[in-house]
Amino acid sequence: MKRRPVIMNRAPSLHKHSVQAHLARPTAGSSIKLNPLIVKGYGADFDGDTMSVHVPVGSAAVEEAYTMLPSKNIWQPGSKSNIPAGAFAKDYMLGLWQLTRERNATSYSVKNLAEANALHKDGKLELNDTLIIGGKRTSLGRQMVMRTLPEDIRNDYDKEITKKELGQILNSVAKNHSQDFSTIIDALKDLALQFGHAFGSTISINDLDIDRSYRDKILSHYKAVEQDRWTDNQKARHWLNAQQQIEAAQNAYVKKTGKARGFYDMLESGAESKQDSVRQLISMPGVKIDVYGKPMPMPITKSYAEGLDQASYWMSLYGARKGMVDRAINTEQSGAINKSLLGVTKSLLVVEADCGTEDGVEIEVSDTKNLLDRFLAKTIPGVGKAGTEVNNMMITAAKSKKMQTLLVRSPLTCETANGVCQKCYGIAEDGNLVAIGTNIGIKEGQSMTERSTQLVMKSFHSGGSAAAEQDVVAGFPKM
Ligand SMILES: [Zn+2]
Structure with a gap:
């Protein structure tokens, strides 16, 4: 075995x-x-x-x-910032965050880690209390996380670790220390598990027992302004604005009172990312969609925590049902698109090093993310030679020359017969050229359709809330 x-x-x-x-x-x-x-x-x-x-x-x-x-296989195809292995599932992310966030800023100042550990042993210092160690404010928890990291990035992460920071860490480790990737991510996972368990986290009825006057104030204002002669669309937009304002007020309320922390711990750590769901639960579901996916002109104004009245309950059914039906139908459609897309692209291979073309696509200089990892199509004096990889220095040089766009190689304009060349394809997500023989047709096709399938699922998981729904409705059927 x-x-x-x-x-x-x-x-x-x-x-x-x-x-x-x-x-x-x-x-x-x-x-x-x-x-x-x-x-x-x-x-x-x-x-x-x-x-x-x-x-x-x-x-x-x-x-x-x-x-x-x-x-x-640590990189997710088609994405440079996202690595699948980097996805710490919910409780793990919460554990890592609890270990590194600042619970209390204490006035202790010690020379070294051993003295700080002694304070912790005596029960005077929690792992997530910050103190000064050797002139720097840090916490024992942060030191534990830092010890798992490679030395060159260790000191950059003496801070609260949320999903965003974790993503940066894993990205950097995968790029520069790929040999150690599995050991490091396993060590982080074990820390996260141990302390997610030790700190614990829960939601209770108290998280739902809040003063909702911030919501009612905004609602009565919007109610007073609403005009009968408005179209349904105008009304829906009116209430979507109200909903947005209520979400902001809810955030302010939680920050001020420290209530509903159970939910906000999950949001802030990045363990859960659906602000929309929390609003539906503690403030109000707001504008729901009808069977056609259009926002309805009347909001649901009571939160799920308080319970819906009969009319609101009926209104919420359309979106919930649509979500279920859509998932069944669109997953199938998305699968079919996947299949036909792959049918077209499956034979697209990288077959040679350089086709030598001077052709390419124009990409705006301000679009740095899109320019990096591509190759310059033509020599531009003072910027770079044809066939060299675009880097930040070139972009700065182009900007200072007041250039609007750069002509870069693209698979669209590659002149290789029966395939694409390495240079036109560009740098892959691991920072290297792709090997000759790589089937980029399958790779690119799947990066697109995997995403579209997830998008369809999202419609189901959002439960028919208009705010969460907007990009789904605009996204998949459009494609
Ligand atoms: Zn080419």
Whole structure:
């Protein structure tokens, strides 16, 4: 078992992370136990999911399986900031955040870590209380996290770690210390688990027992301004504005009173990202969508915590039902698009190093994110030579020359016969050129359709709230 990985698959197989190889270990019981770090790639959760397990037999199959280990596939195709392994699931993110956030700023000042540890042992200092150690304000919790990181970035993360910071850490480790990636992320995961458990976090009835006068004040103002002659659309927009204002007021209220912290801990740590759901629960669901996906002109003004009256309940049903129907229908459609898209692109390979074209696409100089990792199509004196990788210095030089756009290589204008060249494709997410023979058609096709499938699911999970729905309605059917 140590020498033969097994290949696991979870349907729907949307991208390469739906099929991965693992070095399995026998455990008690009859269910499969997963490392929490890989669940996002599979899209797996623990409510009865099934996975198939395949055992490679021939030596070539075993060899190929080794290239499919999660540690060899840390980058999510088509995205430079997002790595699937980097997705700490909810409780883990919460644990890491609780360990590093500042609970109390104490006035202790000690010379070294040993003295700080002694204070902690005597019960005078919590792990997430900050103090001065050797002239710098930090906390024992932060020091624990920093010790797991490579030395060159360690000191940049002497701070509260939310999902955003964790993303930066993992990105930097994956780029510059890819050999150590799995050890580091495992160490962070263990810390997160240990302290997520130790600190604990919960929501209770007290989180729902809040003073909602901030909401009622805004509602009565908007009610007074509303005009009967307005169209449904105008009314819906009017109430969407009110909803937005209430969300801001709710944030201010929580900040001031410290109530409903259970929800806000999850939001602030990045363990949960749906501000919309919290508003629906504690302030009001607001504007819902009808069966056509259009926002309704009347908001639901009582929160789910207080309970809905009968009329509101009926209004909320349309969106909820639409979500369920859409999920069934659109997932299928999205799968069909996936299939036809891959049918067109599946034979697109990287076949040579450089086609030597001077053609390309014009990209605005201000669009730095899009320019980096591409190659210059023509030599521009004072900026760079043709066929060199665009870097920040070139962009600065182009800006100082008052250039509006740069002509860069693109697969669209590649002159390679039967494929694309390395230079026109550009730098891949791991910072290197892609190997000749790489099937970029499959890779790019899947980066797009995996996303569109998730977008469809989002409509279901938002429960028909108009605010969360807007980009879904505009997004998928449009495509
Ligand atoms: Zn080319």
